[in-house]
Amino acid sequence: MGGDITDARVHVPFPKTLYTSIHKAQVDDKVKFVHASIDQIIKLFDGNLDAVTWNRLKLEHFLIILDRQSRELQKCVSSASKYEKRLNRYFRKLKKNILKQRKYDAHSWELIRKEVLRHLQRLDLIMAATKTSVNPTGLVEKPETTLELLFLEGDSQSSQSGRKATRSPAQDFCDGCNWIQHGFRRVSGESLSLLSEMGGDITDARVHVPFPKTLYTSIHKAQVDDKVKFLHEFIDQIIKLFDGNLDAVTWNRLKLTHFRAALHRQSGELQKCVSSASKYEKRLNRYFRKLKKNVLKQKKYDAHSWELIRREVLRHLKMLDLISAAMKAPVN
Secondary structure: OOOOOOOOOOOOOOOHHHHHHHHOOOHHHHHHHHHHHHHHHHHHOOOOOOOOOOOHHHHHHHHHHHHHHHHHHHOOOOOOOOOHHHHHHHHHHHHHHHHHOOOOOHHHHHHHHHHHHHHHHHHHHHHHOOOOOOOOOOOOOOOOOOOOOOOOOOOOOOOOOOOOOOOOOOOOOOOOHHHHHHHHHHHHHHHHHHHHHOOOOOOOOOOOOOOOHHHHHHHHOOOHHHHHHHHHHHHHHHHHHOOOOOOOOOOOHHHHHHHHHHHHHHHHHHHOOOOOOOOOHHHHHHHHHHHHHHHHHOOOOOHHHHHHHHHHHHHHHHHHHHHHHOOOOOOO
């Protein structure tokens, strides 16, 4: 998400003895340690990032991956890690001696990026060495990328001994089909939760742009490939909507970042299954232009206009979730 990793020295000793201890620990202690470490990294990146010149989209993706890792690991954790105090001390020193001391400048964040990369690589090794399953879903043994070291992709049908798992026609409809039927709804659930939680109560105020009920009626009767195109186009329209002036909102910024990154994740995965534009594209464009013009622009992007948008987007995400849940047939 940035340039080359800096060679500059970080004046906070790397906790080698802590990692030595955890490699000898029981599986449940390893999981607790990894969970606590991920949570500490999340808190670290909740600071002032204004000075960084990193790729913002990749930064958002990085944060949502961390959040997802933490949520999945939480399911396996029933009590605090016995290493938590030592982790707290170490990360407080990182924050105090690097970020705060340098007033959160760009170089301080590059030093943090260097250290976090070292930690993620170590956590990857810990999980790779964890052979015993600690919950019904299991833990990923090998990440897709360095950052996705604990990411649960949801494919529980992986074969053993190098044999390919049997796939149903519905699972084989495109490269991203398994993700649409399983991953999409998981990330969709996260999007709904984040959108609901990042602000206060959802407003009861009416939005003076008619909800496209007839469009949803049409798509429910459509073929699977048209549904996939519709989902992709709709997610992209929501992404564009949230690319406006958000200065007036009082929402939780970290959850807003995670929400937007989740949308990009959905769009990227759906793009793998889309070979042409959706026949509903023009109608979607008209609807979202009206939302932007009659709500955001008319109210000059004030806080209330964004609350109206949040309400409408929440309704749409619920509808999209239902569409994906109803997908049974393969795409041609």
